[in-house]
Amino acid sequence: xxxxxxxxxxxxxxxxxxxxxxxxxxxxxxxxxxxxxxxxxxxxxxxxxxxxxxxxxxxxxxxxxxxxxxxxxxxxxxxxxxxxxxxxxxxxxxxxxxxxxxxxxxxxxxxxxxxxxxxxxxxxxxxxxxxxxxxxxxxxxxxxxxxxxxxxxxxxxxxxxxxxxxxxxxxxxxxxxxxxxxxxxxxxxxxxxxxxxxxxxxxxxxxxxxxxxxxxxxxxxxxxxxxxxxxxxxxxxxxxxxxxxxxxxxxxxxxxxxxxxxxxxxxxxxxxxxxxxxxxxxxxxxxxxxxxxxxxxxxxxxxxxxxxxxxxxxxxxxxxxxxxxxxxxxxxxxxxxxxxxxxxxxxxxxxxxxxxxxxxxxxxxxxxxxxxxxxxxxxxxxxxxxxxxxxxxxxxxxxxxxxxxxxxxxxxxxxxxxxxxxxxxxxxxxxxxxxxxxxxxxxxxxxxxxxxxxxxxxxxxxxxxxxxxxxxxxxxxxxxxxxxxxxxxxxxx
Numbered sequence: 210x211x212x213x214x215x216x217x218x219x220x221x222x223x224x225x226x227x228x229x230x231x232x233x234x235x236x237x238x239x240x241x242x243x244x245x246x247x248x249x250x251x252x253x254x255x256x257x258x259x260x261x262x263x264x265x266x267x268x269x270x271x272x273x274x275x276x277x278x279x280x281x282x283x284x285x286x287x288x289x290x291x292x293x294x295x296x297x298x299x300x301x302x303x304x305x306x307x308x309x310x311x312x313x314x315x316x317x318x319x320x321x322x323x324x325x326x327x328x329x330x331x332x333x334x335x336x337x338x339x340x341x342x343x344x345x346x347x348x349x350x351x352x353x354x355x356x357x358x359x360x361x362x363x364x365x366x367x368x369x370x371x372x373x374x375x376x377x378x379x380x381x382x383x384x385x386x387x388x389x390x391x392x393x394x395x396x397x398x399x400x401x402x403x404x405x406x407x408x409x410x411x412x413x414x415x416x417x418x419x420x421x422x423x424x425x426x427x428x429x430x431x432x433x434x435x436x437x438x439x440x441x442x443x444x445x446x447x448x449x450x451x452x453x454x455x456x457x458x459x460x461x462x463x464x465x466x467x468x469x470x471x472x473x474x475x476x477x478x479x480x481x482x483x484x485x486x487x488x489x490x491x492x493x494x495x496x497x498x499x500x501x502x503x504x505x506x507x508x509x510x511x512x513x514x515x516x517x518x519x520x521x522x523x524x525x526x527x528x529x530x531x532x533x534x535x536x537x538x539x540x541x542x543x544x545x546x547x548x549x550x551x552x553x554x555x556x557x558x559x560x561x562x563x564x565x566x567x568x569x570x571x572x573x574x575x576x577x578x579x580x581x582x583x584x585x586x587x588x589x590x591x592x593x594x595x596x597x598x599x600x601x602x603x604x605x606x607x608x609x610x611x612x613x614x615x616x617x618x619x620x621x622x623x624x625x626x627x628x629x630x631x632x633x634x635x636x637x638x639x640x641x642x643x644x645x646x647x648x649x650x651x652x653x654x655x656x657x658x659x660x661x662x663x664x665x666x667x668x669x670x671x672x673x674x675x676x677x678x679x680x681x682x683x684x685x686x687x688x689x690x691x692x693x694x695x696x697x698x699x700x701x702x
Contacts, residue, residue: 214275215257215260215273216290216291216336217275219303219333220289220333220336221333222256222333223249223253223303223330223336224333226245226246226248226249226329227246227249227325227330227333228326230242230325230326230329233322234322235322236318236320236322238322239318239321242322243321243325245325246310246325246326247307247311250307250310250332253306253332254303254306256303257300257336260291261685264291264293264296264685266293266684266687268688269688269689269693271291271292271342271406272290272292273289273290273291273340274288275287275288275290276288279343283345283401283403284401284402284403285346286343286403287343287346288341288342288346289341292689293686293687293688293690294471294540295339295340297540297682297685298335298339298467298543299336299339299340301459301460301463301544301548302332302336302459303332303336305456305460305547305551306329306332308455308551308664308667309328309452309455309456310325310452311663312455312664313328313450313452315562316558317365317452320364323364324361324364327357327360331358331361331456334350334354334357335354335460337353338350338354338464342404342405342406344392344404344405344408345392345403347405351385351464351468352385355378355382358453358456359377359378361449361452361453362374362377362448362449362453365453366448366450368448370449372444372448373448374448376440377441380441381432383427384428384429384432384438385428388424388427388428388429391420394417395421395476398413399411405472405476409476409696411476411701413476413701415483415702418479419480421476421477422473422477425468425469425473425477426473426488428465428468429466429468429469429472429473430491431465432461432465432468433465433466433521434462434518434521435465435492435495435522435525436491436494436499436518436522439495442517442518443510443511443514443515446511446514447508447511451554451558451561451562454510454557454558455550455551455555455558458513458517458547458550458551458554459546459547459550459551460547463547466521466525469528470528474528474693475693475697478696478698478699479700479701481529481697482531485530488528488529489529489530489619491522492522492525492529493526493622494522495518495521495525496523496626497625497629499515500515500519500626500629500633501629503515503629504632504636506569507568507569508567508569509557509560509568509569510554512569512637513550513554513557516553516633516634517546517550519626519630520542520546520550520630522626523542523604523608523623524542524543524608526608526619527539527540527542527607527612530611530612530615530619531694532614532694533611533690533691533694534610534611534614535607535608535611536693536694537607537686537690538604538605538607538608538611539607540604540686541600541603541675541679541682541683542604542607544600544682545601545603546601546604548671548672549589549592549593549599549600550593551668552592552665552672553589555661555665556585556665559582559665560572560575560641563654564654569637572641573644573645573646573651574642574644574651574652575641575651575654576642576643577646577651578646578651578653578654579655579656579657581656581657581662582657582661583642585662585669586641586642587642588672589668589669589672590634590635590637590638591634591635592672593630594627594630594631594635595626595627598676598677599675600671600675600676601672603675603679609623
C-alpha cells in the first residue's frame with residue numbers, strides 16, 4: 210500500500226504535519242512546535258528515500274504513478290509520477306526542509322509554530338509541483354507555493370519586507386496568468402485532456418507553438434529568474450529570513466527551470482528549436498552581465514542572490530543547446546546550486562544572527578574569532594566559484610562542454626563565468642574573513658555551535674560527495690534526458 214502511494218506521502222506528510230505544528234498554538238509552546246516540525250521534516254524526507262532506492266534507472270517512463278479522478282467534469286485527475294528528471298528535486302526539497310527547520314531553531318522567537326508550518330506546507334507543495342502529471346494539478350500547486358513564501362517574507366522578513374513580498378508576488382503572478390491561458394488552450398486542442406503526457410503528442414502549428422512558447426516563457430522566466438525579469442529576486446532575498454532565502458534559492462528557483470523541461474521542450478519542440486538562440490542570448494547575459502553586477506554589491510545577501518541568477522543562467526543555457534551532456538549538466542547544476550546557494554545563505558545567516566548586519570564593509574578578520582565557520586564558508590565560496598572536486602564544478606563543466614559542442618563562442622561566453630564567479634565570491638570572502646579586526650563587534654564573535662556545525666557539515670558533505678562522485682545523480686537522469694532529447698528532435702509541423 211505504502212509503496213504505491215509514496216508520492217502522495219511526500220506531498221501530504223509535510224502538509225498534514227504542518228497542521229499538527231499549528232495546533233501547538235502560541236509561542237508558549239514554541240519548543241514543542243520546533244520538535245514536532247523537526248520530526249515531520251525527517252518523516253517527509255524518509256518517505257522520499259524509497260523513491261530513489263526503488264527507481265529503475267534503465268526506464269525513461271514515469272514511475273510510482275498514482276491516478277485517481279479529481280474533477281471528472283473537466284477530466285482533471287489527481288495524477289502523479291516521477292521520472293529521472295524530477296526525482297532528484299523531490300529528494301533535494303525534502304532534505305533542505307530538515308536543514309531549514311534546524312536553521313530557524315534558535316533564531317526565530319516569534320510565531321514559531323506558524324514559521325515552521327509555513328516551511329512544511331511549502332515543502333509539500335513543492336513536491337506536488339515536481340510530481341504532478343496533470344496540468345491543472347500542476348497549476349494549483351505552482352500557484353499555491355507562492356502563498357507560504359509570501360507569508361514567510363512578509364511576516365519574518367527585514368525592514369523592507371512588505372515591498373519585497375509584494376514585488377515577489379506580483380511578478381510571479383503576472384507570468385502565471387499567461388501560463389493558465391496556455392494550459393486552457395492545450396486542453397481544448399487535445400480534445401479535453403489535462404494530462405501533460407497526452408499533450409506531448411498534440412499536433413500544433415508554428416504560430417500556435419510560438420504563442421504558447423512565450424506564454425510559458427513568461428511564467429517560467431520569472432521563476433528562474435532570467436534576465437531582465439530577475440529584479441524581484443535580490444529584493445526578496447535581502448528581506449527574507451535565512452530559512453526563506455535558503456528555500457527560495459535551493460528549491461523555488463528550480464520550479465521555472467523544471468517547467469521548461471516539462472512543458473516548453475516536449476510540448477513545443479519546433480518553437481523551442483526556433484527560439485533557442487534567444488534563450489541562449491538571455492542566458493549568456495545573465496551569466497556575464499549579472500556576474501559584473503554581483504561584484505559591486507555591498508550587501509552579502511544581494512551578492513549571493515545575483516550569483517544565483519548567474520548560476521541559473523547556466524541551467525537555461527544547458528537546456529537549449531539540445532545535447533545530452535549540456536542538459537544533464539544543467540540538471541546537475543540545479544541540484545548542486547541547491548546545496549551551494551543554500552549553504553551560502555546559511556553562512557550569511559550565521560553572521561547576521563551574531564552581528565545584525567549584512568554589509569560586507571562592516572566585517573573583516575572574522576577568521577580570527579570564528580575559525581571553524583571561516584573554513585566551512587571558504588569551502589562553500591570555492592564551490593560557488595566552481596572549484597574542481599565540488600559539485601559546482603561538475604554541473605558548470607558539463608554545461609560548458611555541451612555549449613562548446615553547440616557553438617564554440619557560446620561555450621567561451623559561458624566559461625567567462627568561472628572567472629567572474631571566482632572574482633565576486635572570493636573577493637567577498639576576503640573582505641569578510643581576512644585582514645585585521647577593524648570592528649570591535651567582530652572581535653567578540655563566538656564560533657559556530659553544534660547545531661550550526663551539523664547543518665553546514667551535512668551540506669559540505671553533499672557538495673563534496675557530488676563533486677567527487679556525481680554518478681548516483683547522473684545515472685538516475687540519463688534515460689529520461691535521452692528520451693526527452695529524442696522527443697524534442699521530432700517536429701510537430
